[in-house]
Amino acid sequence: MVRKTTKSDTPAKRTPKNSKKIFVLDTSVILYDHNSIVNFDEHDVAIPITVLEELDEFKKGSDTKNFEARQFIRFIDKKAGEKDLQDWISLNGGKKGKFKVIMNPEPGEVDANKVFGGKKNDHLIINAALLLAKTEKTKQVILVxxxxxxxxxxxALGLVAEDYETGKVKDLDSLYSGKSQIEDFNQDSIDKLYKEHSVSIDEIKKANxxxxxxxxxxxxxxxSKxxxxxxxxxxxxxxxxxxxxSYCGIKPKNAEQTFALHAIANPDIKLVTLSGVAGTGKTLLALAGALDQRRDFKQIYLARPIVPLSNRDIGYLPGDMKAKVDPYMQPLWDNLKFIKNQYKEADKEYKQIDDMVASEKLLVTPLAYIxxxxxxxxxFIVDEAQNLTPHEVKTIITRAGENAKFIFTGDIHQIDTPYLDEQSNGLSYLIDKIKGNKLFAHVTLEKGERSELANLANELL
Structure with missing residues (x-):
């Protein structure tokens, strides 16, 4: 029979909140951000040995999580040098706290394996944190x-546990939308915009x-009129x-789509983000706007991250690599087909799109391939960008060379990647961090244009 946890079993709860803390890091945090260990200011960081064992499983491969694992392991090795990892080691002189590796302890009064059943790595991490909380009575121990x-x-076992907050958008409700509606705008200013199409901002501000x-x-x-x-x-x-x-036969159906196409077509804007629920036209607009500029760029990439269903690697799927990834790329091909169908087969535009695909001037590819x-x-169009981490988004953008334009699209409320959410995904992070820069434009698309049925599902289901 499992014994009920009592207050005496939870020393972390008795520690003053303003005392120095010890943060125990889980593997998921490190795979999200290998620099996480230095992001806890003056507080100390403990790494369960189980976490190092799990990182060892992730160190091989070309995915971002493999990179994060390798970088963290190298950092620990460099910082430790000849020191014993079971002793506290300074992270950065007196400016940061210290870190150490904590071993798997003998089960204490509360054993996560017995409470939850089965010997799992998660339970070993909890047990290690519980023992640390019991021995470090002057510090608050927090599992991150x-x-x-x-x-x-x-x-449930009395430990303080938190999400990793670095990189998270603090207030999702105030996330930048890129657009505003202004009532009672000076009518003379509007009349002048209709007449001249462009008015100095000083003149606009004098009247408004x-x-x-x-x-x-x-x-x-x-x-007023x-x-x-x-x-x-x-x-x-x-x-x-x-x-x-209209861009490649695609005409905007509402103001938001007009904004999006303008941002994509504007040569001065080098980075565009489009967010919105399914059916708002994000990917279609990005592709149509890009194809309309095909003469200005050597190549158009349309990429998306591969997020396997049921957390199973695509290696389980039948066929060669192309056969494995094609199902994930199909939505992109569907959008391309929709644009082609705006023309007749005899039209030169129809043939141009086929020629671009054949010559790889238009390349539909998994994101990992680049x-x-x-x-x-x-x-470079990145679809489903909400399934990327902030580090992955940064890595992609830092690949930008001369005359490169990047477009990120996605629905921040539809996350398919474990350990990401509306606040911590790369698309939300990018919108929040880059807003206001003159090289950047964002539009939140809210009105669905796919069909009345699709809109009904988005609104009521």
Whole structure:
């Protein structure tokens, strides 16, 4: 029979909140951010030996998680030098705390293996943290993990457990949308936009004293008699009127799609993010806008991360590598087919798209296939970017060479990758960190245009 946990079994609860802390890191945190060990300020960090054993399983491979594992192992090895890893080792002189590796202890009064049944690595990590909390009575011991279930188990046994907060968007409700609707905008300003299509921001602000523009921000401006769509151009310091234009046969169906296509087609904007639920047209708009600029770039990449179903590696699937990845790429081919079908087979545009695919000027590929490449003179579209970590997004963008444009699309509420959520995924992180930069534009697409049935599902199910 499992014994009920008592307050005396949970020394972490008795520690003053303002005391120096010890953070126990789970494997999920390290695979998310190999620099996590140095992100706890003056506090100490403990690494269960079980975590090192799990990292050993991840060190081989070309995925980001393999890179994170290798980098962390190298960091620990370099910092330790000739020192004993079971002793506290300084992370960065007096500026940071210390770290050490904690071994698997003999089960104490509370044994996670007995409580939850079965000898699992998660239970060994909990037991190690429990013993540390019992022996380090002057410090608060906190288990840090991105595994929700592990946090719940730890809390059930009296441990303080937290998510890893670095890189998370603090307030999802205030995440930058890239667009605003302004009522009672000066009608004379709107009339001038219709007449001249571009008006200096100083003149706009004189007539609209509360108007504060942001770089590449989009506006629905409503006056007393008419309304218009506009965007602030930070390069010319003007408010530019926008018109609905077709790109490769795709015409925007609402203001948001007009904004998105303008951002994609604007040569001064080098980084674009589009977020929205299924059916809002994110991928289709990105591809149509990119194809319309095919003469300005050497190549167009359309990529997405492969997230295997049921957490099984794609190696389990039948066929060669192409056969394994094709099902994951099919949504991208579907969007390309939709654009082709805007033309007749005899049209030159139809043949041009086929020729681009055949010559690999348009390349549909898994994201992992482009790692390590320098990307110059290309448009690079990353679909399903919400399934990337912040580090993966940074790694992709740092591959940008001359005349490169990057477009990230995704639905931040539909996460298929373990240990990521709406606040910690790479797309949310990118939108939050880069907003306001003149090289960047973002649009949150809210109105579904796929079908009435799709909209019904998004709204009610």
């Amino acid at each position: 993990t991105k595994d929700i279930n592990l946090r719940l188990k730890a809390k 004293k509360d108007f504060t523009p942001n770089s590449n921000h989009f506006y629905i401006l409503k006056g 008419s309304s218009t769509l506009a965007c602030y151009n930070p390069f010319n310091e003007t408010l530019d009127q926008l018109e609905k234009k 790692r390590g490449r320098s990307l110059s003179n290309v448009i």
